Amino acid sequence: MSRSANVFVTLIRTHHITSRKKLARVKKAAALYDLQVLVRSGGSPGIMYAEGPDEATVGNWVNGVQALRYKDFQCVQKPAASLVRATGPVSDTGFEEVTSVSEFGERMEKRGLGSWWKIGMGYAQG
Template identity: 60%
Template structure:
């Protein structure tokens, strides 16, 4: 009975991935070093690269090749190691959405692994994702963000601006959590009137 070859994976985070020339070199290196699947979040900050393959040495060399490209704030947040997730993808895939990247990691059984490796950057990145999609589609918000301290039932901050929430979260990150609500799901009595009105207007028109 033949044994299934072990699968190895790794995760890289950079400040951003926007250069198509650099990305083509990343892809070419993956092909040359027997990386089975490469998944990239590009188009802005942060840049994220997930790679998996059956050749641990090749995967390790690929990480070194990417590092040599001098991506800003390069960090291999999960070094090549035996994978526990589900295999099934090959080739190259790309997305501009951090949320979509996380969804794919979850489908592979790597949701917890990915969040742990990314750390606080997950919250920051998802908020930025929401902000970017909102500003591209409409200047009015479609989500409300509430920053809460577990020691105090009253919200620290309620806003429809994800950037403000993200800054406040960074300032209070050791003792706070962020909750996201679709517009109009919270009672108007709990949300500043001008934020509630603007969010509901957008929700009703979309």
Template identity: 65%
Template sequence: MSRSANLFITLIRTHHITSRKKLQRVKRAARQLAIPFVLVRSGGSPGIMYAEGPDESGVAGWVNVVKSLRYKDFQCAQKPISHPVNVDKQIKDAGFNEVASVTEFSEVMQRKGLTAWWEVGMGYKAKG
């Protein structure tokens, strides 16, 4: 049985994510801003990042750090908002997580109960 908690969440799209140096800075910013969960789709195009945290200022600060890294075609596809997130898997998967495919990324979004929100952010579905 999963339970949910209201967390601040955000979604970032870029052209690609390949630089290991930039990813280390993304990871460091998450640690410094107390962002307990980050998911990154790296290794090519598209680059996708998701973060969730307990407070809006931390998540917004993390978005600003990522933006300052000047990723090509940076878009904050879903600005930080409070949203219910399934947390049954959160504790097990806490920290900085990387996946190699959009399919793997979408599976994590599905487990967290964020499929509709993610599909709108990715442009797969119209905002309803």
């Protein structure tokens, strides 16, 4: 059974995510700001999703990721309040990594953010 929660979410798209050092810093920032973060790594496109309790915290995380200078960094969905169908945390550690776009999309669908994600990625118009 799922429950809904109002949280602040953001979506970042980059050309690719392959650097393990940069990913370690993304994970460290997720822990620092106590956010739930999902990353699609291993190739193109690189995708990052984060959710947290307030806009400022999520915005600070986005700024930290942007400072890593990922190629073609785009915050395609700015930090904003959203109703998330809570299916539990993204992971126990607050950080999870997937290697396929389809798996990332499935995770977004489970959180009730399928349409939001597709619009951000340019797969659908909104």
